[in-house]
Amino acid sequence: MARTKEFDPDAALRAALELFWARGYEATTMAELVEHLGIGRASIYATFGSKHELYLKALDRYAETQDPRIVEELSAPGPALPGVRALVRRFAAEAAADEGRLNGCFVTNSAAELGPRDAAVARRVELSWEQLETLLHAALTRARAGGELPADRDPRALARMLLVLMQGMRVVGKASSDPARVGDAAEQALALLD
Template sequence: MARTKEFDPDAALQRAMELFWLKGYEATSMADLVEHLGIGRASVYATFGSKRELYLRAYDRYLENGVDFVGLLSRPGPVLPAVRALVERYADEAAADTLHRGCLVVNTAVELAPHDRAVARRVEANWDFVEGTLTSALARARAQGELSAGKDPRALARFLLTLLQGMRVMGMSSEDPARLRDTAAVALSVLD
């Protein structure tokens, strides 16, 4: 007869995500995971597989808990206020990141993607999704007359994607919240 789990796998996954987000993949040992999750090594392996598999599930959890780009940018009415709010939100969140965790997607892109093609594809898929959502929103803004006809929605979306990810990086080390807010303000001027 199989033993029932004496822990909540969903709660353990959430805690693993938080630890990986704080420390990174390489700096998080299996001993760290066992201690942080409060479960035995065998239970970690039996429930989640390898450390890499657990990391990828934690990465997916991070995406599930992330910003609802579609919901935010697909509301009826003017689009540019929502785009501005999104950029300002990223600046504010990066400035308020007292743990200096940054973004797990960016951290994964820097730490693992250069030497793990499967991880690189996951990161790229996320960035394609964000870029596509922004492109659609900006195309709608152009069609509604909020954005001049000469502005390229895809190029602007790529610029904003890079800006958003860069602000997460700056939030990891900058102690000056004005730096991020000024950056957001200047970047948003390209939408005028």
């Protein structure tokens, strides 16, 4: 007879996500996962697989719960550039804010820590970045078609530049206590949209 789980796998996955996000993959031990999740090692393995599989599931969960405001801001009816500007400024503000600043972005953290040597993580990071780039490209294409963006501007290249800037702001914001650093960078990039 199969035993029923004595814990909530969804809550355990959220707890694992929190721990991996705060500490990274390499620095998080199985003992810390057992303690933080409040379940036994055997239960972790039986439910989620290896530590690596749990990390990938946490990264997937993070991607599933990404901020829905991104789609709303970039897909809102009417002029498109205000949404793009709002998104870039929000990323800058979040990167410079004390709350959550030290954790940064889980996708960006994963890219820096594991992306170069872990194909499964690299695929997930690339998918996340492709989604954001696609949303930015669509908004900038709408902006150019609507006359908000000069006709000689390349929406794809601008979307890529903004993606790189936004991810870079998250890295710099995590390590810097100077909010002007990311704020100034955001404003200089947005000036390219004029």
